[in-house]
Amino acid sequence: MQNLKLPITINPIKSAQQRSVCNGRYLSSEMNRLLAACESCCEHVHVSVKFDVDELGLVVISGKGSATVSLACQRCTEAFEHKLELDFKFSPVKDAEAAENLPSYYDAIELDENGEVNLRELVEDELLLAIPLIPRHELEQCQSPADSVWGKLPEELDKPNPFDVLKKLK
Ligand SMILES: [Zn+2]
Known part of the structure; x- marks a missing residue:
């Protein structure tokens, strides 16, 4: 059932009572903030979300997912x-006060006036948070001219390993 289209909003309390599990996907074309933050994104964002009630009686929305994006180095x-x-654990709350009383291992998500949460927005927010602050290639894959600074100092190349000097400084 991996290819089910996930609902945009969902009632987490009802879903938790039914111990629902949603495996499915969202279209990345419906996530404008995510698209604006990357060069491009794979067509689908796959997510698996589980609704449950914990031993304290709190409703828990836990999920895992992934999406491949293209970022500018x-x-x-x-x-x-x-x-x-993605790897998240939310507990839905009615207001900010309830959010403060949540155990720290849960993130708070506010219920809307219909007692629902916007699951697509939640997933999009989590994807945005997963984008590195300063996206960069792994050094060995990077084409950067800024890192070829050694090339400008050919005499330096005759020296032993420049990193040995760094080691001594530590
Ligand atoms: Zn690069």
Whole structure:
């Protein structure tokens, strides 16, 4: 059932009473904030979300998911592929006061006036948080001219390993 289209909003309390599990996907084309934050994104965001009630009686929305996006490297400006991984645990609350009383291992998500949460927005928020602050290639894959500074100092190349000097400084 991996290819089910997930609902945009869902009643987490009802779903938790039924111990629902949703495996499915969202279209990334419906996540404008995510698209604005990357160069491009794979067509589908796959998510598995579980609704449950914990031993304290709190409703828990836990989920895992992933999406592959293309990000612009901040060192060399070339785009590169990056897998965003999601792993979240929310508990729905009625207001800010209830949010403060939640155990710290849960994030709070506010219920709307219909007692529902916007699951797609939640997933999109989590994906945005998963984007590195300064996206960069792994050093060995980076085309950066900024890192070829050694090339400008050919005489330096005759020296032993420049990192040995760094080690001594520590
Ligand atoms: Zn790069």
